Structure formats: C-alpha cells, structure tokens
Amino acid sequence: MNSFEEFQAAFLKENKKLKIVIGVMIVVFGIGTTSLIMQNKYFLYKGKEIFEERPLAVEVCRLGFMTLVDGEPNHHVVTKGIIDLVKKEPFTITVDKVLQLKSLEAGACKIVFQSDKKLVAFKIILESSDDFPFFYKLNELVELSADEEVI
Numbered sequence: 258m259n260s261f262e263e264f265q266a267a268f269l270k271e272n273k274k275l276k277i278v279i280g281v282m283i284v285v286f287g288i289g290t291t292s293l294i295m296q297n298k299y300f301l302y303k304g305k306e307i308f309e310e311r312p313l314a315v316e317v318c319r320l321g322f323m324t325l326v327d328g329e330p331n332h333h334v335v336t337k338g339i340i341d342l343v344k345k346e347p348f349t350i351t352v353d354k355v356l357q358l359k360s361l362e363a364g365a366c367k368i369v370f371q372s373d374k375k376l377v378a379f380k381i382i383l384e385s386s387d388d389f390p391f392f393y394k395l396n397e398l399v400e401l402s403a404d405e406e407v408i
Contacts, residue, residue, distance in 0.1 A: 311360040314393050318366035318381045319358050321395030326352050335395045336384055350377070364393075367401070 321334040325348045330340045350372055357369040364385055369378045382397035 311363070313391065314364070314383060315358055315360050315366055317383060317391055317393040318360075318368060318395065319355075322368055322379065322381060322398075323352070325395070325398075326350060333390050334393070339395060339397075 317334050324331040324335060325343060328347060330343055332340060353371045355370045359367050361367050364383045366381045367378060368381060378401040380399040380401055381395055383393040384396035385393050
C-alpha cells in the first residue's frame with residue numbers, strides 16, 4: 258500500500274501544478290484578449306491619398322472620351338445617343354497629351370489635354386445605371402473655353 262500512497266501523493270502534486278499552469282494561462286489569455294479588444298489604433302500616414310475619389314467614373318470618362326477621339330466609340334462606355342450623333346457628325350479632335358483627368362462631382366469629370374499646341378478642356382457628364390456593364394456611360398460633352406470659368 259505504500260507505493261499506492263506515494264503514487265497518489267505524486268499524482269496530486271502534479272495535478273496541483275497542472276491546475277496552477279492552466280489558471281495562469283487563462284489569466285494571461287484573458288488579459289491579452291481584453292487588451293486587444295480595448296486597444297485604440299491611430300495611424301499617421303504621410304504620402305499619396307489613401308482613397309481615390311470615384312476611380313470607376315474617372316476611368317469610364319477616360320475610356321469613353323478616348324474612344325470618341327479615335328472615331329470608334331465603345332458601346333459599353335458611351336450612350337447610344339452619343340454614338341448615333343458621332344455617326345452623323347464625326348468628333349474630330351486630336352489629343353496630343355492628356356494633362357489632367359479629374360472627377361468633379363457624382364456623374365461628372367473634367368479632362369484637360371493639349372491639342373495642336375492649344376489647351377482644351379471638356380466637362381464629361383456621365384449617365385449611371387445598374388444595367389450598364391460598368392455602371393457609367395458617357396452621356397454628354399461640354400467644351401470649356403478659356404473665356405468661361407473652369408471648375
């Protein structure tokens with residue numbers, strides 16, 4: 258019986274150590290979890306804009322305008338009315354270099370480019386619909402002259 262009592266004492270001693278280790282692990286895990294939940298994160302970012310403003314609208318403006326300039330309007334990004342108008346009266350303008358393409362407000366962009374060493378700007382009005390493959394289509398072009406106030 259002596260060996261059983263020794264085994265029982267050793268077992269209880271090891272069991273007590275295990276309970277202490279488990280208790281310490283639960284406390285450490287609880288403190289770690291609480292600190293992660295309660296923690297506030299602040300980021301200081303210096304550099305380029307983090308979020309681009311309406312990148313899809315700007316890209317549809319660029320693609321739609323450039324397909325009009327090339328003489329082959331893309332029906333995915335240009336409305337049928339503009340395509341029909343361009344078939345009747347071709348849109349003849351040369352674009353040497355696009356200087357700026359910017360979103361103005363929801364559904365409108367401005368493109369500024371160099372054409373035959375002159376500065377030319379257009380305000381592009383977009384039509385939006387969930388039925389369009391890319392949500393937007395070029396619907397209207399308004400030429401901005403140097404005499405008018407350019408936004």
